[in-house]
Amino acid sequence: MANLKEVKNRISSVVSTQQITKAMKMVAAAKLKRAQDRITMMRPYSQKLSLILQNVSNGEGEMNNPFAAERPIKNVLLVMVTSDKGLCGAFNSTVYRKTQSLVDNEYKSLHETGNVHFLPIGKKAIDYLKRKKYSYTTEFVDLFNPLSFDTVSDAAESIMKDFVNEKYDKVEIIYNEFKNAATQEIRNEQFLPIERTEQETDVALGNDYIFEPSQAYIEETLIPTSLKTQLFKALLDSNASEHGARMTAMDKATDNAGELLKELRLTYNRTRQAAITTEILEITAGAEALAAD
Template sequence: MASLKEVRARISSINSTQQITKAMKMVAAAKLRRAQDNITQLRPYAQKLSQMLGTVSAGAETASENPYKQTRAIGRVLLIVVTSDRGLCGAFNTNVVKAALTLIDEKYSAQARSGNVEIMAIGKKGAEAFQRRGFKVNTSHVDAFGSLSFATVRTAAEEAMEGFANGRYDLVEVIYNEFKNAAMQIVRTEQMLPIVSADKPGSGVAAASVNYIFEPSEVEIITELIPKTIKIQLYKAVLDSNASEHGARMTAMDKATENAGELLKELRLVYNRTRQAAITTEILEIVGGAEALASAS
């Protein structure tokens, strides 16, 4: 049985840890509210813009000439992996890394063996995980969460778009955590480039069968709409991941605080039993000593 001093030291240590996890939970909750507001406000705009792009590009005759819609044989792949900069958020980062590795194994194993799979890491944890595994990792945008803004994410999107247009990449995909609520994050894999045409949302009519009137011109609208949509979609993925991170951390810290409380209850019970045993032993020693003195006299 541990001594009273050891038990007291453990109780003090766990109590300090519980205070830290409780404070981290409160900080994560405050950040989550702001991050949730950001993604809630952007998501409808991003979805509508994406639907508009799918509709217009499918129906426009010159859309196929856009460099971001060119479908090629997949030789070189860029995966944009969005994780967090810090840990202590449960399986948040592990799930994204695992999803990316599974995607590589199932779809791009040949490209990976040839060294033609590149990782663009947004978030330090993802960069570290893929560097340990020997992948070619682009860390130019790893600090995006330090000053998260559309301008920061736009730079990463433009780099991926330029690489695709120049033929450096034949396909670009994004892997991230989509925010549902504080307790639920869903790992998503979305094709960013080339742009995939879609039917007109909600109408059930193929977009290609719809006649459009373009002003100022079809070419100008398509040329302007596609790059803007690509950047917005990546920004949405990063905002989703940011909100998911804070939700995952808040949940993890809440669970850690509860576990610390349970452990404190057990340790206090052990402490009381140990203390009772020590008092009983001291009483027995005093009684034994008194009896010995009485017998000697």
């Protein structure tokens, strides 16, 4: 049985840890509220803009859209969106598993020839790629510091430029989509080329568009803006998911620390009682020995 000092030190350590996890939970909850508000406001706009873009791109030769060009897939770029910090449960590991699944299955032959490329967003993605010894670019790794549309736009423009220049034939984004504070769903979206949907025409809008001010203006502004918005939405989703996952993880850690404290305090009391009993027996034995003399 552990001595009293060891048990007391463990209790002190667990109490300190519980205080830290409780504080981290409160900080994550505050950040989650702001992040949730941002993605809640952005999502309807992004979804409607993407729908318009897909409907326009589905037109029969109406637009010369270089971002919808479908080519034989020779080079693929996987954009991994993770966090900069840990202690957020399975948030990052789900991105790792999804990425590895794509590499081992869908893009296995391309990976074997070195034609699968990676763009990590978040320091944890870099750590994973280093462990796997995959080559990657770190040009846009710090997009969360701070997360703004302008910084994301630079990354989106770089990816779009590489796609148009045929450096990549397909670009996918792997990230956690925010559902609620306790639930995040792993997603891998095709970023480029723009997918041509086979769904029926949007009833509210139709496919019979009148271009104003001009078709060329739409090609030059609406399509790039929509793609930038799509990437920005993915990062907002991931940011909100990270704070939700961290809040949940710290809440569970705080509860676990409480359960451990109960066990340690029970052990401490038992150890203390045993020590007192031993001392009483020693004193009694000594008194009896003196009386016998």
